[in-house]
Amino acid sequence: xxxxxxxxxxxxxxxxxxxxxxxxxxxxxxxxxxxxxxxxxxxxxxxxxxxxxxxxxxxxxxxxxxxxxxxxxxxxxxxxxxxxxxxxxxxxxxxxxxxxxxxxxxxxxxxxxxxxxxxxxxxxxxxxxxxxxxxxxxxxxxxxxxxxxxxxxxxxxxxxxxxxxxxxxxxxxxxxxxxxxxxxxxx
Amino acid sequence: xxxxxxxxxxxxxxxxxxxxxxxxxxxxxxxxxxxxxxxxxxxxxxxxxxxxxxxxxxxxxxxxxxxxxxxxxxxxxxxxxxxxxxxxxxxxxxxxxxxxxxxxxxxxxxxxxxxxxxxxxxxxxxxxxxxxxxxxxxxxxxxxxxxxxxxxxxxxxxxxxxxxxxxxxxxxxxxxxxxxxxxxxxxxxxxxxxxxxxxxxxxxxxxxxxxxxxxxxxxxxxxxxxxxxxxxxxxxxxxxxxxxxxxxxxxxxxxxxxxxxxxxxxxxxxxxxxxxxxxxxxxxxxxxxxxxxxxxxxxxxxxxxxxxxxxxxxxxxxxxxxxxxxxxxxxxxxxxxxxxxxxxxxxxxxxxxxxxxxxxxxxxxxxxxxxxxxxxxxxxx
Numbered sequence: 042x043x044x045x046x047x048x049x050x051x052x053x054x055x056x057x058x059x060x061x062x063x064x065x066x067x068x069x070x071x072x073x074x075x076x077x078x079x080x081x082x083x084x085x086x087x088x089x090x091x092x093x094x095x096x097x098x099x100x101x102x103x104x105x106x107x108x109x110x111x112x113x114x115x116x117x118x119x120x121x122x123x124x125x126x127x128x129x130x131x132x133x134x135x136x137x138x139x140x141x142x143x144x145x146x147x148x149x150x151x152x153x154x155x156x157x158x159x160x161x162x163x164x165x166x167x168x169x170x171x172x173x174x175x176x177x178x179x180x181x182x183x184x185x186x187x188x189x190x191x192x193x194x195x196x197x198x199x200x201x202x203x204x205x206x207x208x209x210x211x212x213x214x215x216x217x218x219x220x221x222x223x224x225x226x227x228x
Numbered sequence: 229x230x231x232x233x234x235x236x237x238x239x240x241x242x243x244x245x246x247x248x249x250x251x252x253x254x255x256x257x258x259x260x261x262x263x264x265x266x267x268x269x270x271x272x273x274x275x276x277x278x279x280x281x282x283x284x285x286x287x288x289x290x291x292x293x294x295x296x297x298x299x300x301x302x303x304x305x306x307x308x309x310x311x312x313x314x315x316x317x318x319x320x321x322x323x324x325x326x327x328x329x330x331x332x333x334x335x336x337x338x339x340x341x342x343x344x345x346x347x348x349x350x351x352x353x354x355x356x357x358x359x360x361x362x363x364x365x366x367x368x369x370x371x372x373x374x375x376x377x378x379x380x381x382x383x384x385x386x387x388x389x390x391x392x393x394x395x396x397x398x399x400x401x402x403x404x405x406x407x408x409x410x411x412x413x414x415x416x417x418x419x420x421x422x423x424x425x426x427x428x429x430x431x432x433x434x435x436x437x438x439x440x441x442x443x444x445x446x447x448x449x450x451x452x453x454x455x456x457x458x459x460x461x462x463x464x465x466x467x468x469x470x471x472x473x474x475x476x477x478x479x480x481x482x483x484x485x486x487x488x489x490x491x492x493x494x495x496x497x498x499x500x501x502x503x504x505x506x507x508x509x510x511x512x513x514x515x516x517x518x519x520x521x522x523x524x525x526x527x528x529x530x531x532x533x534x535x536x537x538x539x540x541x542x543x544x545x546x547x548x549x550x551x552x553x554x555x556x557x558x559x560x561x562x563x564x565x566x567x568x569x570x571x572x573x574x575x576x577x578x579x580x581x582x583x584x585x586x587x588x589x590x591x592x593x594x595x596x597x598x599x600x601x602x603x604x605x606x607x608x609x
Contacts, residue, residue: 119462119484123463128350130329132348135328135334136334138410139335139406142406145271148409152410155411155413156594159372159593161371162372162594164597165595168465169596173463173465177371177462177463178371178382180370181348181368182350193385202484202488
């Protein structure tokens with residue numbers, strides 16, 4: 042498997058593209074505002090972004106920068122997979138949904154929040170944005186384990202199921218967040 | 229490439245605590261979907277398929293474990309019985325499929341009884357592995373309603389490549405206030421037990437279950453073996469909560485699974501569909517199957533028996549498919565009476581005997597994800 046140079050890291054309100062600082066905001070800015078500022082900076086027209094929950098936005102933002110040079114366009118849509126992971130699934134959005142339903146007297150569940158209580162929705166958003174129709178998988182690990190992601194992609198490539206993939210980690214907890222995303226292609 | 233066999237199973241659901249017990253109920257046409265009054269779970273009465281929680285408590289009284297953990301542990305324990313699989317071996321891996329895991333622990337009064345990270349899905353995996361003394365980090369998959377099929381496909385791939393000798397694929401989800409209220413807000417729950425593929429279908433029924441299938445590079449002790457022949461997943465790249473109008477992802481997943489199995493669509497004897505009984509899902513599946521010219525192959529959905537059991541669905545429905553193949557029986561689509569999908573399907577209306585050698589399992593879920601897998605029967609001489 043060829044691991045390309047393309048990788049994105051987003052943490053502490055800084056975005057690194059291939060190890061080089063790509064964009065940053067003031068570190069104390071809430072994630073919500075950092076995401077908004079980062080997306081605006083890309084100058085892409087995609088209003089759907091603003092409807093997503095924060096962890097999906099984080100993943101979609103990383104993918105947007107990762108695929109800016111359109112490496113995926115040389116592959117068929119169904120040859121490109123997305124294999125992501127995190128530790129907290131959608132904990133932040135889960136809490137939001139839970140707060141809207143835990144009390145009978147204050148009961149106001151909404152589909153726009155509930156739909157984001159699945160971690161692979163982020164994969165769905167990335168697939169919609171970039172028209173990727175290949176294999177999907179979302180793994181939950183306590184810490185980022187790149188080996189698990191690479192192994193899964195490698196096995197899929199060996200079985201000829203995909204020829205390229207986005208892999209990585211997109212996690213959001215009450216105190217922290219981190220996105221690590223990379224692009225790989227079959228030899 | 230090693231052959232991968234299905235050698236043990238268990239289902240814990242509204243219909244019982246063993247796979248064979250559940251299959252008897254399917255054969256007898258008994259549904260586990262009921263009207264339930266439980267204000268803790270939902271302010272008004274609701275329709276769902278639920279495990280007998282009193283019986284579960286009797287079978288597993290240790291309250292250091294959560295409701296779902298009890299279901300999963302009992303399920304794994306029963307599934308490995310008589311398989312000869314050493315669960316404490318480093319050559320054995322546990323793969324866990326779940327959408328929401330211990331989501332009931334968001335309730336603070338319940339959460340107080342357990343350590344704080346118990347609500348996380350990786351911890352659920354760790355808890356199961358620790359109970360059985362398995363030395364490997366379990367592989368936890370959370371990919372909406374295709375998690376179960378994806379878990380089986382992933383396990384097969386790991387075994388085919390000789391990374392383990394045995395993999396215990398277990399999965400489950402509970403009926404919770406969290407999930408019930410979410411699906412209610414989506415208006416996707418039927419006011420009656422669900423009616424898959426029916427002209428008057430009007431939504432799904434939720435269910436809770438745990439299921440376990442033991443997969444191995446060695447065949448089981450029975451005369452008939454069941455081999456994993458192929459599997460794939462694909463994305464619609466269309467909408468996060470609505471199925472594709474062209475059945476795109478499902479079509480691709482089936483195509484790739486058939487390719488891996490080295491068979492043509494018409495060589496499939498039977499299809500176990502996802503069949504949630506929402507108008508869009510069932511139409512989508514009919515379109516995907518029609519694009520493969522598979523309309524005439526007998527198809528069923530088991531959602532009318534168990535409801536939609538989320539992270540367990542792909543596992544328990546694959547287990548039922550294996551039992552259909554073992555017994556050469558097609559199980560009826562409970563709740564179906566009148567054809568009403570956009571493309572015609574050969575929906576099984578009556579449970580009947582027929583020779584089954586090669587079968588397809590389908591699944592689809594939120595996030596535009598779709599999965600398929602193919603199982604083949606093999607007779608030992």
